[in-house]
Amino acid sequence: MIISLNELKFYKNFDELAMDVLDMAKEFVPERLIYLTTFTEKQQIILKLSEMNASIQIDEGMVIEINETVCNRVDFDTNTPLVFEDMSKETSLDDLRKAVVGANINSYLGVPIILSNGKPFGTLCAVHTDASEFSEKSIKMLQRIANLFANYLNLERLAYRDSLTGLYNRQFLYKYFEEFSTTGGALFFLDLDGFKKINDLYGHETGDLVLREVALRLDHFIQHHKGFAVRLGGDEFIVNLVDVSSKEEISKLADYVLSRLSAWDTQLKAFNLSVSIGIVLYPPNENNTLKLLLKNADNALYRAKANGKNNYQYF
Known part of the structure; x- marks a missing residue:
């Protein structure tokens, strides 16, 4: 049972905490654009950006069909980050080439954000216009930040969900x-x-x-x-x-x-x-x-x- 945008509006200090998450992530990947996403069954929604970047065509509130996003390739079952250091050389992304080129992204790190019920919430992402490496330390730190954000979501979610069924209360x-x-x-x-x-x-x-x-x-x-x-x-x-x-x-x-x-x-x-x-x-x-x-x-x-x-x- 997916968290809806209406539900997020009721969470205490959501906007402030989301920006804190992006600021923390920026400390470990300072040259990248960082953003938070959430998923519905069919779409990905860009929730927050670390800053405006005229070179990268991603905006807050943007809605993308889920099958047209790189984040859809993140392995939520194993909670494993997805890393592309040079997307121009990735043949596995040929079906997304038009979207990737349109957004002007050539390096990507997508870290899964998973709720306590096992359902994916979305991703914490870092991107750049150029090919670039992600250190093992930076990947692990973004995973820790994503887990902290998931813990916050879980606590807020308890206030609005029925503990037995998972429906709203x-x-x-x-x-x-x-x-x-x-x-x-x-x-x-x-x-x-x-x-x-x-x-x-x-x-x-x-x-x-x-x-x-x-x-x-x-x-x-x-x-x-x-x-x-x-x-x-x-x-x-x-x-x-x-x-x-x-x-x-x-x-x-x-x-x-x-x-x-x-x-x-x-x-x-x-x-x-x-x-x-x-x-x-x-x-x-x-x-x-x-x-x-x-x-x-x-x-x-x-x-x-x-x-x-x-x-x-x-x-």
């Missing part, structure tokens, strides 16, 4: 609506049907496995739609969707979520494990109060339960 949900509620969207309030029987008969360990699987399915869903998923607590979840264009579209998405959370193996199917959903829409450019939205969504959820479960109702 209630604190993130409230923080988001304090900052971004004017975007408008649709709030799904989900409650699992039949979950109590699983806990009673198989124990909380099995119940926790089910909750993690639900979280994985919701996270996969949200990666293909603009928004985020939250575990409120117990077997209650929130899906917040933004930029949804019509009630017809929202209904199709709700049908999909219902189908994904009712397809289980034989053992769980025996307990009719499914989900009921209460949906509330909220308009853009208005002061949408989360407390009222949750109350209205919960009202719709109650009617979905009363209507036989495994369905959704609008407020």
Whole structure:
């Protein structure tokens, strides 16, 4: 579950610490442009630069398709830095030659930044227009700096993530609506049907496995739609969707979520494990109060339960 840009905006002193990381790295590779990146499933985003460099075509906020970046070659599985001291001679980069030449980069060091859950956050990179060597000491020091930054990210992440499922938690949900509620969207309030029987008969360990699987399915869903998923607590979840264009579209998405959370193996199917959903829409450019939205969504959820479960109702 990837850290989103919205989440980073809530981290204390993120901009200041990111610049400190770049300044520290600059001490060990002083002639290079240093920058921090983060990844989504499909894109790389340039977060911070050590300084502006007119010779190198990289800017803060730049978004690059992940398959068109050198950082995509970094080995996150083994946490190994990627080093190219003369990229003009690297035949392995032929498919990226146009991008590398366009950025005017000929030497590159990319150090992986990996979160405690094993997921890649991004890279700490050092680049130059000319071919140049990277000493073993400088590589190791940038690795240590990247690890310190990852530790900071992990500590901040704990404040906004549910420890069991890795989804966002209630604190993130409230923080988001304090900052971004004017975007408008649709709030799904989900409650699992039949979950109590699983806990009673198989124990909380099995119940926790089910909750993690639900979280994985919701996270996969949200990666293909603009928004985020939250575990409120117990077997209650929130899906917040933004930029949804019509009630017809929202209904199709709700049908999909219902189908994904009712397809289980034989053992769980025996307990009719499914989900009921209460949906509330909220308009853009208005002061949408989360407390009222949750109350209205919960009202719709109650009617979905009363209507036989495994369905959704609008407020």
